[in-house]
Amino acid sequence: MKHKLISGLILMAVLAACSSSDKNEKEIPAEKTVQVNADEVQLSAAQVKNAGIVVGQPETKSMHNTINVNGVVDVPPENTYSVSVPMGGYIKKMMLIPGMMVKKGAVLAIVEDQQYIQLQQDYLTAKNRLKFASADYIRQKGLNQTKATSDKIFQQTESDFNNQKVLVKSLAEKLRLIDINPNVLNEDNISRSIRIYAPISGYVTKVNTNAGKYVNSSDILFELISPGALHANLTIFEKDAVNLKVGQKIVCSTSANPDKKYLAKIHLITPSIEDDRTTSVHCDLENADSKLLPGTFLNASIAVSNALVETAPEDAIVKWENKYYVFTDLGNYHYKMIPVETGASLDGFTEIKTKNKLGSIVTKNAYAILMKMKNSGEE
Known part of the structure; x- marks a missing residue:
């Protein structure tokens, strides 16, 4: 009986030790940051x-x-053409709409007005008077050499002849301004209308008139751009402008098609800083296509020199x-x-x-x- 009691006490002690060990293990906190x-x-x-x-x-x-900048597609002023008529008149015929491609020399519009008739009449009349003035000058010159007429009469004849030459010359230039050739003009081909021709091959970007409208010489009727003359006009911050130079390569893309890369080269850096601490950099686009239109927003990446x-x-x-x-x-x-x-x-x-x-x-x-x-x- 005594032996059993001792064994029981030993077993209880072991269980108590195990319980205490488990409790201690549970109380150890996990490693925390x-x-x-x-x-x-x-x-x-x-x-x-x-x-x-x-x-x-x-x-x-x-x-x-790499400098990441923004800009727009632009057209250099020398490749943008504003078409007007040198003398006012009524638009008789035109068939242009923005976006059309026209070739150099194509007729853009036909304009008519009575002043065109008057100008041709004045030229032909002045030309006929020049023939008379020329003959009279030759005659008076001969008479003056033999002293058959006074110097005053000869000088007056010479002045009239020279003035008539000037008048014919100036009227001829006015005719050329409205694309009428004075060398082939005669009384049989006087016209009341003139033609306006395309000065370049390019796209029509603006049409500011319509058939039947009266236009003045100061009015811009159409605007054309040369399709191969697009360039990128980029806005550069002052701190980045010092790292740029003419000839640097640029990679551009549009928001509509960011995967299409357009290559450009710096052509001109504006040598002044605006109030917003930026300047403009003009770049020639090397692979522009018909999808790249003037005014399109551009994202550009410029790689500057190693540093x-x-x-x-x-x-x-x-x-x-x-x-x-x-x-x-x-x-x-x-x-x-x-x-x-x-x-x-x-x-x-x-x-x-x-x-x-x-x-x-x-x-x-x-x-x-x-x-x-x-x-x-x-x-």
């Missing part, structure tokens, strides 16, 4: 090892710096709430999140534009730290 400050975090060695976090130094690398910049691996940079950060190593698995401004990227590295030296940073699996930092309050 320690949030030091809003932008700092303390990890354990095990957490760093499991997350594969690697610490290193920013690297100085030579890379192309030695401080970089970090792309895996070292994290994005949080639309801002970029890196984690600096404060020692003993203590990390601080630092905001940075990023630049160009090349071969897995991104330029860091932060003025202050960063020192040791997390170069791999930085997002693991970000997740542990932002979720530490939930553990």
Whole structure:
């Protein structure tokens, strides 16, 4: 009986020890991330090892710096033609609509007016008078040489002859302005109408008149553009303009078709800065097509010359709430999140534009730290 009592006591002691051991195991807290400050975090060695976090130094690398800018498709002034009529008149006929392609020399419109008749009449009359003035001049010259007439009469005849030559010449030029050839004009082909011809081969962009309308010489009837003369007009900030030079290559795209790349070359940089601290850069488009219309919005990328910049691996940079950060190593698995401004990227590295030296940073699996930092309050 005594032996059984001792055995029972021993069994109870063992069970009590086991129960106490289980209780102690349950009371050991799980390893947690320690949030030091809003932008700092303390990890354990095990957490760093499991997350594969690697610490290193920013690297100085030579890379192309890319400037991203906006602009529009434009036409140089020398390739934009405004068509008007040198003398007013009524539009008798026209069949143009914006977007039409016309060839150089094509008839754009027919204009008629009585002043065209009057001008042709004046020219032919002046031309006939010139014949008489010429004959009279020759006659008076001969008489003056034999002193059969006074010098005064000869001088008057000579003046009338010269004035008539000037009048005929000026009337002939007026006829040429309205595309009437004075050399073939005679009393049998006087016309009340004139034709307006296309000065270039190109697209009609504007039509400002219609049949039956009276137009003045100052009115712009049509506008044409040369199809091969489109260029890109880009807006560049002051800080970026100093890095550009004539001849640099540019890659452009439109919002409607971003996959289509248009190549351009800088032709002219406006040598002045506007009030908004920008300037205009004019670029020749090398592969423009019919889908690229004047006024189309452009996105452009300009690669400037190589520069030695401080970089970090792309895996070292994290994005949080639309801002970029890196984690600096404060020692003993203590990390601080630092905001940075990023630049160009090349071969897995991104330029860091932060003025202050960063020192040791997390170069791999930085997002693991970000997740542990932002979720530490939930553990």
